[in-house]
Amino acid sequence: MSKHQSKIEKLIAQLCPKGVEFKELGKVCEPTSNINWQNNVGKTFQYIDLSSVDRVTHAISEVQTVDSDTAPSRAQKIVRKGDVIFGTTRPTLKRFCVIGAQYDGQICSTGFCVLRPDTSVILTDFVFHLIGSSEFCDYVEATQKGASYPAISDNEVKKFKIPLPPLAIQEEIVTILNSFTELEAELEAELEARKKQYEYYRSGLFIFDEKVREETLGDIILSLKTGLNPRKNFVLNTQDANNYYVTVREINGLNVTFFEKTDRVNDEALRLINNRSNLEVGDVLFSGTGTIGRTALVKEKPKNWNIKEGVYVIKPNQKVVDSKFLLFFLNSIIAKKQIENKIVGSPVMSIPMAELKKIKIPVPPIAEQEQIVTVLDKFDALVNDISIGLPAELKARRSQYEYYRSKLLTFPEYAK
Incomplete structure (x- = not known):
């Protein structure tokens, strides 16, 4: 890469030392x-x-x-x-x-x-x-x-x-930046293959013999609730709104992720929402409207966030079912097929709470559930955790690409 950069610098000194023309x-x-x-x-x-x-x-x-x-x-x-x-x-x-x-x-x-x-x-x-x-x-x-x-x-x-540098300079810039995008594409393909392998393996772990009983979701949870929409209850993004209002966009896999564009609510709105949702550690979040089936785990008592209506709160009976076991099962092909058959509505789709409660779930002993969770945690980290493995390498390559793209596409404007 340094060879190409050096060549670019020489070409700039030779062809456009005073800057380049800018055009629409x-x-x-x-x-x-x-x-x-x-x-x-x-x-x-x-x-x-x-x-x-x-x-x-x-x-x-x-x-x-x-x-x-x-x-x-x-x-x-x-x-x-x-x-x-x-x-x-x-x-x-x-x-x-x-x-x-x-x-x-x-x-x-x-x-x-x-x-x-x-x-x-x-x-x-x-x-x-x-x-x-x-x-x-x-x-x-x-x-x-x-x-x-x-x-x-x-x-x-x-x-x-x-900026419109001479074609010779463009060619060198493109060579460098394309090398990043090509490597990124290879990593994406490998990561996608790993995800398919993970999906296949996860589904296999939820196939049990007839000795393991099946229960409906409604039979193994303490409650199924949802959040609250603004309507007449509260207003989003007021000046005193310092708490996050979580929608389907913020939940994915195991985690709740806040973004710059995540809506905010004030303390009174947060109290009103929590009166309905009653979020607690170990609850499983499930998107029940729009994009159906996204999940997250409540890992600590929420202090500055709560959920919209349509994001469901599944409160497992943890004497019967491990929270993570339930979450991983809801992401399996076995569960997704059941969920798809219960979706209603058009154009806005949803799965009614009463129908979600009818989903059938295998319930092995808690110790066996915990063993399955341990295995799936490792797989999940390999394909989703940006701090290790392929996701980490992919993130690093994207950061490198963005750095060099910004650097290589920045030119002084030639003053005629």
């Missing part, structure tokens, strides 16, 4: 077009929706095959190999990717801004790395409009001013 992104991109479905009757296309683009790997994962009869109204924009597409609906979710050869001439949603770099002045991968930069993210966050459904227009995306 749209000025270095070629025009794009939309499909005329009437002229394409009988033809099929691969349709790239917003959900098709993975927010972590920035690759296209799943597409739909559509034609003039089945294409949704948003299936309009023609993409070409080398285009960079960026999701303009909820843009801070960072859905962006490069279009590969397999999707040349296919269709993407109007929820994307299609950027077609003029490769005589700017490289496709240089645009890709710029779109991922913190500077672009800050610009998008400041420019987007709408509170509940934020979006940024294509025109605003294209107004973002970018």
